[in-house]
Amino acid sequence: MEQRTPTLRNVAWLWFAISVAVLVVGFREAIFLVPTDAAQGDVGRIFYYHVPIAMWSLLFPYLNFAASLAYLYWRNRNPLKALTADAFALASAEVAVVYTSITLITGSIWGRAAWGIWWAWDARLTSLLLLWLLYVSYLMLRRFSSTGQTQTLAAVLSVFAAVDVPIVYMSIRWWRTQHPAPVFGGGPNSGMDPSMLPAFFWNLAGWGIWGIFILLFRFALERRRQLADQEAALQAIEASLEIPQ
Amino acid sequence: MKSLLQYGVHVLNHLRKDLRIEWRSRDAINGMLFFALLVVVVFGLTFDPAGYPTTTRQISGGILWVALLFACITALNQSWTREQRNQVLEAQRMAPSPASALFLGKAIANMLFVLVVEAVLAPIFIVFFNLHALGNIWLLALILPLGTWALVVNGTFFAALGLRARNRELLLPLLLLPISLPALLAMVQATTGVLTADLDPIQITTWIKQLVGYDIIFTTICILFFETVLNAE
Numbered sequence: 001m002e003q004r005t006p007t008l009r010n011v012a013w014l015w016f017a018i019s020v021a022v023l024v025v026g027f028r029e030a031i032f033l034v035p036t037d038a039a040q041g042d043v044g045r046i047f048y049y050h051v052p053i054a055m056w057s058l059l060f061p062y063l064n065f066a067a068s069l070a071y072l073y074w075r076n077r078n079p080l081k082a083l084t085a086d087a088f089a090l091a092s093a094e095v096a097v098v099y100t101s102i103t104l105i106t107g108s109i110w111g112r113a114a115w116g117i118w119w120a121w122d123a124r125l126t127s128l129l130l131l132w133l134l135y136v137s138y139l140m141l142r143r144f145s146s147t148g149q150t151q152t153l154a155a156v157l158s159v160f161a162a163v164d165v166p167i168v169y170m171s172i173r174w175w176r177t178q179h180p181a182p183v184f185g186g187g188p189n190s191g192m193d194p195s196m197l198p199a200f201f202w203n204l205a206g207w208g209i210w211g212i213f214i215l216l217f218r219f220a221l222e223r224r225r226q227l228a229d230q231e232a233a234l235q236a237i238e239a240s241l242e243i244p245q
Numbered sequence: 246m247k248s249l250l251q252y253g254v255h256v257l258n259h260l261r262k263d264l265r266i267e268w269r270s271r272d273a274i275n276g277m278l279f280f281a282l283l284v285v286v287v288f289g290l291t292f293d294p295a296g297y298p299t300t301t302r303q304i305s306g307g308i309l310w311v312a313l314l315f316a317c318i319t320a321l322n323q324s325w326t327r328e329q330r331n332q333v334l335e336a337q338r339m340a341p342s343p344a345s346a347l348f349l350g351k352a353i354a355n356m357l358f359v360l361v362v363e364a365v366l367a368p369i370f371i372v373f374f375n376l377h378a379l380g381n382i383w384l385l386a387l388i389l390p391l392g393t394w395a396l397v398v399n400g401t402f403f404a405a406l407g408l409r410a411r412n413r414e415l416l417l418p419l420l421l422l423p424i425s426l427p428a429l430l431a432m433v434q435a436t437t438g439v440l441t442a443d444l445d446p447i448q449i450t451t452w453i454k455q456l457v458g459y460d461i462i463f464t465t466i467c468i469l470f471f472e473t474v475l476n477a478e
Contacts, residue, residue, distance in 0.1 A: 072473070133423040140419050145410040152477035153406050156470045157420065160399075163466060164424050171427040171455055175434070 012217070019209040026202035034199045043113040048196075050106040052204040054128070056211050057099035061135065061165065063092035063215075068158035071151060083226050086151040089158060091218035093138050095211055100132040127172045134161040255342040259350025266327060267358065273323060277316040277362045284312035285370055294374040305374050306436030310429060312366070314396060317359055318418050321400040324355055325408050334408075337475075344472040352401040352467075359393050379442035384449065388439070391456045392432030395463070399424055402467040406474050424463075431455045 030048035037044030067089035074082035107125065112118050119125065138161060142154050192200060267273055288294075288308045294301040328334040337347055367389075370376070378385075400421050407416040435452040438444030 130423065130426055133426070137419050137423045141407075141410075141416065144412050144416050144419075145407070149409060149477045152473060156406065156474055156477075159466065159470065160424055160463075163462060164427065167427045167455075167459060167462070171430055174451070174455075175430060 022206035029199035060096035087222035255346035263354035395428035
């Protein structure tokens, strides 16, 4: 079994402490310091959670795709490296599902307050929902497929999902649009009032650091599981080699 | 050039084999046909299509595709099970023909089965739903095969992918539906556009183009990754 060095453990604790500290600052900024939105009232404060998490939720599928490609590349060349890539793919897919779920839920709460409805079949909402469905189906495949095949099949499905995402994005955008225009680069009136920036960036940083923390934590956990499996397999082989007395 | 021709011969052989097996049992076509008919009847009972012709035109594109999608899933689940009996699949893995030829042969065979079902189902559908299309009905001759190929190519691939999984029958729709949703959107929109004549012809053309793009992209990656999936162990 691989030993966790004390340094690594200290770094992990430090990282955790930093993420909590940044999130606390972000909470104070978003809830107490930012002036109340003139048009939306206090409901608008959910923006500081919804948008940063939505932005990060788009990053993790890329990590999953990259790790899956790495797995497919190393599968026959270097199986141990391939296993590491697979653990990373699994961890990033799970974090992607968590972040997209939070985005969908916070968006839904905001939609109820601002639009009067929990859900609308609008372009951005629908494409994010489809992204969420794709990665849930990825996790389903990992759960259902038989051992020994799981990693390869999941990596192939990840490639399919990654190819599907831009198609989904284009076709849904072509279908309809109702969501508020993108805050950045969405036209002449986009961008934020300077008073909103600190709260936004503290939360963006905080949720990024937190996301990377849970990603690496889950990755370490999966690596330990893989190593324990290898150990068990090795012991089984050794036991079968012993001559019965 | 010669290798391409040889590849074509392999695909044709696989296709002939699948068609012959189906001809002897006719399980897939009969099952799909009756299943799709049942779905159409169930929707007909719930919506009273004869009473509201405008609403019927708006929803029947969706109903037709949902019926075909569910029917496809039931048949696709069975299409690889045939190969598992007597370890035929293991023999296929050892055969000198490329793995993707096996996949293409089976996908084309499944496509033909679903087209037969569509040819029988479409007139029944028109009669039951009292359909009177307002647009250019001949466009459907383009939309139906393109949409069917989108469902069948991914469906055949994912059926092979889930072949050795627990809960195989449940896994196929769980994987196929999320990947197919953009194609489903395109084919339903195009079909509804033809039936209601509400959509601009340019919009219908765009949906058809999207469908063509989807078909080309996914056919390519299915062919690229089939060998990986077949030998995943």
